[in-house]
Amino acid sequence: MKIVLEHVTKRYPNRNRKIKTEVIAASDLNFEIPDGQLIGLLGPSGCGKSTTLNLISGLEPPTEGRIYFGETDVTDLPPEKRGVGLVFQNYALYPHLTALQNIMFPLQNLKGENRPSKQQMEERAVETAKLVQIDQLLERRPKEMSGGQQQRVAIARALVKRPGVLLLDEPLSNLDARLRLQTREEIRRIQRETGITTVFVTHDQEEAMSISDSIVVMKDGAVHQIGKPQNVYDDPVNLFVAKFLGTPPINVFTGEVKNGSLSIGEEAVLRVPGAPDGEVSVGIRPEGFVPDENGAFGCGLDRVEIMGRDTSVVFTHPLMENEQGRAVISAELAAGLSGDKVRFSLKPNKTHLFGPDGERIRFDI
C-alpha cells in the first residue's frame, strides 16, 4: 500500500508554560512512499523520526495536513483501523507472555467474522514465527531471549495481522554490531518476501543506506532530501545532508570561487565552471582525493592507515573544519607516500560546493 503525506505538521505545546513557542516535531512533511518499498527515515536524534512514525501509525494525530494509505484518507482513523504493524524502539513485548502468546495477541483482539479459530491463530502465529526464524523459541518469555530474538518476535507480532504497512522504530539500536548487520539483512529479506510497504527509522546512515530503496533525510522536523541512497550520497542538496551521509565523513574546507576556479587558501585546486564567485564551503568525499605528485591541492600528511581492504590517508589542512581529514585511496597509490606533505588532485564529481547558507552550489563537470 502506498503512503502519502501531504503538508503534515505536528506541533507540541511547550512543557514550560513560560515559553510561549511550540515544539515543532514535524514541519510540513510532503512525501510519497511507493507500494512495496522499504524507506529509511534518517536523521539525528530529536529530528522527528519517531514523531513521523507515530503520525503514520495514528498514535498521534497531526496538527495539520493529511495522510493517505493508497487512495484512502486515514488522517482521522484510529490506529487499529489503519492496519499497520509497529515495531517499537524497545520492542515493547509483553514481558509476562511467551513469544507465541505475544505473536498471537493481535489475532486474539479480532472480533466477529474476522476472528480466526484458536487453531488458525496458532497456525498463523507459527507460520509468522517461521518467517522470522524463531519457531524454536516460541515457549520462551522475552527476558529469556537475546536482543535479536526479541526483535524478531516483535517483528512477527507486527506482521501476524498481515498489515498493509510495517513501521520499524530504530529496531536495531539495542543490538551489537554483528547482530545489527545480520538483523538488518533479515529485515530486508522479510520485507522482500512479504512485499509490505515498510518505513524503517534509524539514525545510523550506513544502516539506512544499506537496506533502503529510498531514504528520507530529516533534520529539525523537516525533510531535507529524499531519494535513492546512492543518489542522495552522490548528490546532496545541502551541507547537512552531505555531512550526515558517508563513513568516513565528508571533508569540509573553506574556499573561494573566482572566475570559475576554486581555490582553497592560495592554491587553485579545481576548475568549477558555472559556479558564481564568492566564499564557499567545499565538501570533498574521502574517495575524491587522488594522490598525485603534481596535484593542485597540498596537505600535511599525518599518517597512512591500512584497515582491511581500505587504505586511508590521514591529512591536515589549516582551512579544514576538522583537525584531521581522511582520504580513502587504493593500496598501490599509498605505497608512494612519505614525508610530511602530500599532494592530491581532486575528482570533480566527488567535490561539492555549498554557499554560506549551506545550500548546494552546482557547477558544470
Place this chain on the structure above:
Amino acid sequence: MKKQNLKAWLYLLPAIAFLGVFMVYPLFDVVIYSLEEGYNSASQSFFGVGLYNFSYVLHDPYFLQAVKNTLILVVITVPVSTGLALLISLGLNSIKTLKNLYQTVYFLPYVTNTLAVGLVFMILFKKTAYSDGLINLLINFFGGRSVDFIGGPYWAKMMVMCIYTVWIVLPFKILILTGSLASVNQDYYNAAKIDGTSKWRTFWRITLPLISPMLFYLIITGFIGAFKAYSDAVALFGVDLNAAGMNTIVGYVYDMLYGNSGGYPSYASAAALILFSIVFTITCVNLRTRKRLQF
C-alpha cells in the same frame, strides 16, 4: 569469595544484633511464657509446664469472639480495600487535569491520626437518646429507622469497623498502585492500541499482570495488617472491647496483659503465638500462590 562473605556478615551484624535483642529473644520468651502453667507475675513462679494455656485460650469465649471478629475483618477489608484502591488508582491514572490535587486528597487520611478519624466516624455513625449522627439522619431521610452503629447490634458495629478499616488502609494502597500504574511503560499501551485491543482486555491481559507484584505485596501486607488490627477497634469502641463484643486477637492479648482481666502473661503469650501461626500460615500460602502466578 570467603572474605566477601565475611564482610557481608559484618555489615549485617548491627541489624542481626538488634533483631536478636528485640525480636528473637522476646519470641523465645513468649514461647516459654506460653508453656509455663499458672505463672504468677508477682512471685514469678509457676506450677508446671504444658499446653494448658493454649487450651484455656482456645476455650475462652472472648478469644473465640476476637478470632471471629478478626477473621471477618480480614476477609472483608483486604479484598474490598485492595479492589477499591485499584479502581480509584485506575481512575486517577486516566484523568489529566487536577490529577495531583486528587492524589493529595486521597492521600490525606494516611497522614491523619487514626484516633482522630475514629472520632469522626463515631460522630458520623453515633445515635444517642437525643441526637442522631449524619449517617442516621440520612437513613431517616430515606425512610429508614435509626441504628446505633457504635453501641447497637453486632452487624452494625462490624460494618462500621470494616468501613473504618478500609478507609484507613485505602490511601497507602492508592499511593502504591498509582505509582505502579504510572510506571507501566506507555509503549505496551501503544502496542495494544495499534493492535486494536479493547480497554477491558488491555486491563486484564496487560495492566493487571504488569502490576501484579505490587498487588501481591499489598494483599500480603493487607492480610498481616488486618490480623494485627487493634487500635482501630479502640478508636471506635473504646478500651473495653470485650464488653462491646468487638475485640480483636491483638486486643485480647493486650487485655490479658494489662486490661481489667490483666496479669496473665501466659494466656497472652499463648494467644499471641496462635495469632503468629495463623498469620504465618496465610503469608506462606500467599507467597506460594504468588510464585505460581508470577511471570
